[in-house]
Amino acid sequence: MRLLAFVVALVAVLGAIGGAQAQGYPSRPITMIVPYSAGGPTDTLARILSEHMRTSLGQTVIVENVTGAGGTIGVGRVARAAPDGYTLGIGQVSTNVFNGAVYQLPYDLLKDLEPVALLTIAPMWLIGKSALPADNVKDLVGWLKANADKATMGAVGWGSASHLCGVYFQTNTDTRFAFVPYRGAAPANQDLIAGQIDLLCPEASNSLPLMKSGKVKAFAVLSKTRWAAAPDVPTIDEAGLPGLHIPFWHGFFVPAGTSREIIGKLNSAAVAALSDPALRQRLVDMGQEIPPRDRQTPEAFGAFQKAEIEKWWPVIRAANVKAE
Numbered sequence: 001m002r003l004l005a006f007v008v009a010l011v012a013v014l015g016a017i018g019g020a021q022a023q024g025y026p027s028r029p030i031t032m033i034v035p036y037s038a039g040g041p042t043d044t045l046a047r048i049l050s051e052h053m054r055t056s057l058g059q060t061v062i063v064e065n066v067t068g069a070g071g072t073i074g075v076g077r078v079a080r081a082a083p084d085g086y087t088l089g090i091g092q093v094s095t096n097v098f099n100g101a102v103y104q105l106p107y108d109l110l111k112d113l114e115p116v117a118l119l120t121i122a123p124m125w126l127i128g129k130s131a132l133p134a135d136n137v138k139d140l141v142g143w144l145k146a147n148a149d150k151a152t153m154g155a156v157g158w159g160s161a162s163h164l165c166g167v168y169f170q171t172n173t174d175t176r177f178a179f180v181p182y183r184g185a186a187p188a189n190q191d192l193i194a195g196q197i198d199l200l201c202p203e204a205s206n207s208l209p210l211m212k213s214g215k216v217k218a219f220a221v222l223s224k225t226r227w228a229a230a231p232d233v234p235t236i237d238e239a240g241l242p243g244l245h246i247p248f249w250h251g252f253f254v255p256a257g258t259s260r261e262i263i264g265k266l267n268s269a270a271v272a273a274l275s276d277p278a279l280r281q282r283l284v285d286m287g288q289e290i291p292p293r294d295r296q297t298p299e300a301f302g303a304f305q306k307a308e309i310e311k312w313w314p315v316i317r318a319a320n321v322k323a324e
Helices: 003-023 041-057 069-079 093-102 137-146 160-173 186-194 204-212 262-275 277-285 300-316
Strands: 030-034 062-063 087-092 115-124 125-129 152-155 180-181 214-219 248-255
Touching: 003 248, 030 041, 030 069, 041 062, 041 087, 041 115, 041 186, 041 204, 041 248, 041 262, 041 277, 069 087, 069 093, 069 115, 069 248, 087 093, 087 115, 093 160, 093 248, 115 262, 115 300, 125 186, 125 204, 137 214, 152 160, 152 186, 186 204, 186 214, 204 214, 248 262, 248 300, 262 277, 262 300
Parallel strands: 030 062, 030 087, 152 180
Antiparallel strands: 087 248, 115 248, 125 214
């Protein structure tokens, strides 16, 4: 009986300590890990949100870019961090879904990470350098067939959404071109503008200004409906390559074992940022869609990520896409 009483007392004390820690959280700066280089869509979103969250949380949110291996190094940094709420990761469909089917990861995307909040959703699109002699998908396919194995497409990580877009395109158009890997969308965009690569299939919001300024040309949006930010660009179905629909979402994750109280505080800070009228308008102007409140909860986001894994892993494995 004495042992039982001691165990009960110990559990109560530990629970009180944990509650006190959560209640006093955060008491020091939080590091937000971005698994890609600076200047890309994931990094841009992280920096926009971190500014607002600093006010909500009462602490500085430091953005740190941890690049390499298609984002797996940065996500691994989050998965291995202490579950104390001071390491927050921003991930997306490539890092937190596709990579699990492409790489032999030293962590489990579902067991070693906890979802915090679904942040934004934007379409992907197929774009090319301005000097390409094609202005639509049909002409692009003709040009690629006439220049077999000569063209190049950027890929932001092997097995990423941008890479899978290119694999699907090749398979369904009987074309051949080489892939050039990048650590982030920003350097890929720079090389596309400079004409160092011919094609890119990125998250659309980040390259929207490039298209509007004529520095790149857009062939199709990878969605069922046209994108409000660029209504003149046809959908991939309209362009003659139906079925290639890849919604590019972003979300926050923390290490598994993080308390529900801390996850709740981080979720509240993220939701407050996304609810701010000025910040919302800024994201909308970039072409980002903000999901409704009921999809921003940790539980809804976790169910969504799991459904995405169940949808895409069989497709990726059937295409035999492997990390190189």
